[in-house]
Structure formats: structure tokens, C-alpha cells
Amino acid sequence: MPxxxxxxxxxxxxxxxxxxxxxxxxxxxxxPPAPLPPxxxxxxxxxxxxxxxxxxxxxxSGSRVVEVRARVTGVVTExxxxxxxxxxxxxxxxxxxxDTYQAQLDQARAQTALQQATITNAQAEYDRLKxxxxxGAVSRREFDAADAxxxxxxxxTAAASAAQKTAQLSLGYTEVRAPVAGIAxxxxxTAGNVVxxxxxxxxxxxxxxxxxxxxxxxFSVTEPEFLRLRELSQGDDSKLAVRVTSGxxxxxxxxxxxxxxFVNAQSGTVRARAxxxxxxxxxxxxxxxxxxxxxxxxxxxIAVPKTGVLFGQAGAMLWxxxxxxxxxxxxxxxxxxxxxxxxxxxxxxxxxxxxxxxxMKVRPGAPVVPLTREQDAAQKAEAAAKKQQAQQxxxxxxxxxxxxxx
Numbered sequence: 489m490p491x492x493x494x495x496x497x498x499x500x501x502x503x504x505x506x507x508x509x510x511x512x513x514x515x516x517x518x519x520p521p522a523p524l525p526p527x528x529x530x531x532x533x534x535x536x537x538x539x540x541x542x543x544x545x546x547x548x549s550g551s552r553v554v555e556v557r558a559r560v561t562g563v564v565t566e567x568x569x570x571x572x573x574x575x576x577x578x579x580x581x582x583x584x585x586x587d588t589y590q591a592q593l594d595q596a597r598a599q600t601a602l603q604q605a606t607i608t609n610a611q612a613e614y615d616r617l618k619x620x621x622x623x624g625a626v627s628r629r630e631f632d633a634a635d636a637x638x639x640x641x642x643x644x645t646a647a648a649s650a651a652q653k654t655a656q657l658s659l660g661y662t663e664v665r666a667p668v669a670g671i672a673x674x675x676x677x678t679a680g681n682v683v684x685x686x687x688x689x690x691x692x693x694x695x696x697x698x699x700x701x702x703x704x705x706x707f708s709v710t711e712p713e714f715l716r717l718r719e720l721s722q723g724d725d726s727k728l729a730v731r732v733t734s735g736x737x738x739x740x741x742x743x744x745x746x747x748x749x750f751v752n753a754q755s756g757t758v759r760a761r762a763x764x765x766x767x768x769x770x771x772x773x774x775x776x777x778x779x780x781x782x783x784x785x786x787x788x789x790i791a792v793p794k795t796g797v798l799f800g801q802a803g804a805m806l807w808x809x810x811x812x813x814x815x816x817x818x819x820x821x822x823x824x825x826x827x828x829x830x831x832x833x834x835x836x837x838x839x840x841x842x843x844x845x846x847x848m849k850v851r852p853g854a855p856v857v858p859l860t861r862e863q864d865a866a867q868k869a870e871a872a873a874k875k876q877q878a879q880q881x882x883x884x885x886x887x888x889x890x891x892x893x894x
Contacts, residue, residue, distance in 0.1 A: 525855040525856050526849035526850060527846065527849075527859055527867075528815075528845065528846035528847070528849060528850060528856045529843070529861055530843055530859065531796070531841070531842060531861070532840070533836050533838055533839065533840045533841070533842060534790070536791075537785040537788065538786040538791055538826055539782065540716075540784045540786055541780055543779070544707040544779055544780075544781065545777070546707035546762075546777045546779045547775065547777070548704070548706075548775040548776075549705075549706055549773055549774070550703065551700075551701070551704050551763070552670065552699035553698050553699070556582075556664060556697060557691035557693055558584065558661075558664065558677075558684065558685040558691040559685045560589060560685040561683065562685070563585045563682050564585075564682075564683055564694075565584065566583040567678070568580040569581050569695075571672065571674045573671070573672060575666045575697065577666055578665050580663055581666055581672065581694065581695065582663075582664040583664070584662040584664065586663075589658045589659040590659055592655045593659050595655070596652035597652055600648040600651075602648070603647075604645060607641035607644075610634070610640070611638055614634045614635055614637070614638045661685065664694060671700055672695055672696075673696040674695065676694055676695055698773045700766050701765065701769070703764045704761050705730065705732075705763075706760070706761045707762075708752075708755065708757035708760065709747070709758050709760050710758075711758065714747070717747075717781070718747075725746070725747055726744070727783050727784060728743065729741060729781070730743060731780055733778045734778040735776055736775065737770070738764075738771055741764075744761070746761040747760045789826075790832045790836065791826050791829035792806065792829055793845075794825075794830055795847070796844035796845070797820070804819065804822050805820060806836070806842050806843070807847055808842055809841040809843060809856065813857070813858060817852055818836060820835025
């Protein structure tokens, strides 16, 4: 049958045009399906006390650092302690040649005995003349002389006793003993050298004792943080707890026992000190540490995760989820940072729900699918398990094929 003119014209059209005509004959184009609402992680706004944690570099020092100095002049004959080892209060550290001071003590004792004899003689003369002057056998002038001699003898005895005590002390100072318990440092003067114990010069340094238990940990606080700590602690430093975060493996915790009363004009900081129990000597004087100060909290504050806050030309804002699961932007006023959150002064109220993850997926007035952090974590874990299972299946099939061929 010969082709009609109409069929002849259709056969001349391109294949694409023919397909379009066929589709056009089937009916009107259908609209694409609407996209599903995005899933976002949400959190409910709450008012609560926020624990305050501040970190500082610090340095350990002994609670007592005592310089052991010579109190008499002489030759050092012996070092009686082991350098760098603990000593107890009263332990012998050094000996200084005692011969000269022993001789001075012997001389002082002899002088005291002489004065004792003098006072005995003067007392007897006084008693004899006192009886005679009452009878009129001697003049008053002779009695007064005897009285003066007795007083002079008593004064001489007192002076001799004082000199004897001084000589006794000087002899005792030839044995240099530890004034406190602690770790004795390296000797500053070796045996055989002469040391000067003059009181005017303070005496030559022999060694140093560091009392490491308890140990002090010293650090500096910036002026704004110091004012904040003082406000929150109401001036009671004992509320501030301190723990070592790095620089030492010591498990002990301390407490603040001192803050200075002025701000250093050059550094703009305030000195602070914490006290730590250190019976095992874990903390070493001069050691550098990092510490955290805890024990205080910011009362009744609203904190929102930083991941939920956007910053633009108009300032900070976040997305608030309504009862119908639609989101709206809300400007907020930030007070300060706190860990991984912002503390807000204005913008949201307790009980409202905000988007904390997925803020780039939303737009004003659009619906969302809100998930808690737990639900989001569960979905991610499930997806990861399915992906791992899918990756394992091809490898298992490849392992089965050689077995079947064999």
C-alpha cells in the first residue's frame, strides 16, 4: 500500500521529534515531587548553673625555702648529710672547727666562777658591817662601801653568766643543724674552707633546705578573671579547687590559699597560690605545670552550642524550631564564651527548641525533621553498619567463586 502524504511527512521528522510528539499525545507533564524536609539536630534551651573552669600555667615551689648559713667563723671540717636527700629538723649538716669556741667557753666559765667567789666575799663583808653599823661600831660610810661592793659583785656575776651563755651558743653553732625538715640541696661550701659567720653579713651560705610537703603551686590570673573569681567566690578563696592537668602524673588535688591584693602594673595579672599535699614528693620545686581552677559556677545562665549560632552583618542569630516543626531565625545577644558554647543574655527563653547541627540545611519558615543527639548518633551508626556490610559482600562473593570453580 502506497504511503500517504501525511505518513511521508512524519517519516522525514527526526527520531527525537517523533518521541516528543508521542509523549505530548499521552497527556500533560507531571510536576516533580517536593523535597523531603531536612533532618537537623535540635536541643532544648535550659537555664542552669554552668561550672566555671579556668586553666593557667604554673610553677611548683616549696612551702618553705630555708637558707642554712654559718653563724660562727671557722674552718668547715665535715659535711654530715647526703646532698639531695631528705633531712629531719635537728639533723647535723656541717661541723665547723670548735677548738676556739671551746676555749672561749672554758674562759667564760672560769670568769663566772671568779665572780661567784667575789660575790661570796662581798656578801660576807656586807653582813658583818651591817651588824656593826647598827651597834655604832663602824661608820655609815664603811657600810655603804660594803653595800656597793656587793652590788658590783652581783653585776659582775650576771655579766660573766651572760658571757658564758654566749660562748656556749657559739660552741653550739659549730654544729650546723637543719632548722626544718625537707630536701637538703647541694653544699655551697666544701670542707676545708673558712666560712664567715658575722652577724652583720648574715653569714656565708652553706646549703638550702626546701620543705616540699606541703608544696605550693604558684600561677598568675588576669585582672578580669581575678575580678570574676572574687565575685563568684565572694572573697572566699577556699572555695577554689586546683588540679594538675599536665606536667606531672601526681593525682593529688589542691586548693587556693592565697591571692595577692594588687594587680601587677606591668603584666596586668594577680599572683595566686595553691597548696598541695606532697608526702610522696611527687611535686618538685621549680617544676612547670598546667593547672585548672574549679569549684565555682556561673549562676542561672543560658548556654547554647557554638555550632548552632550564625554570625552575619546584623550580628549573631540562631534557628528556633516551632511547634509545627518549622524554623525561624532569631537574633541573640552573646555575653561570653563557655567551653564549646555561647552564654546568651537575650534572644531565647528556657524551653524553646533550637537547631544545633545542620543549620546550613534550613531556611525561614521551612519544615524540618528534628532529631535529638541520641537519635542522630543512632542513625549514623546504623548507616555505617550498612555501609560496612555492603563492602564486605563483594569480597565474600569473590572468595566463593574460586571454591565453586574448584
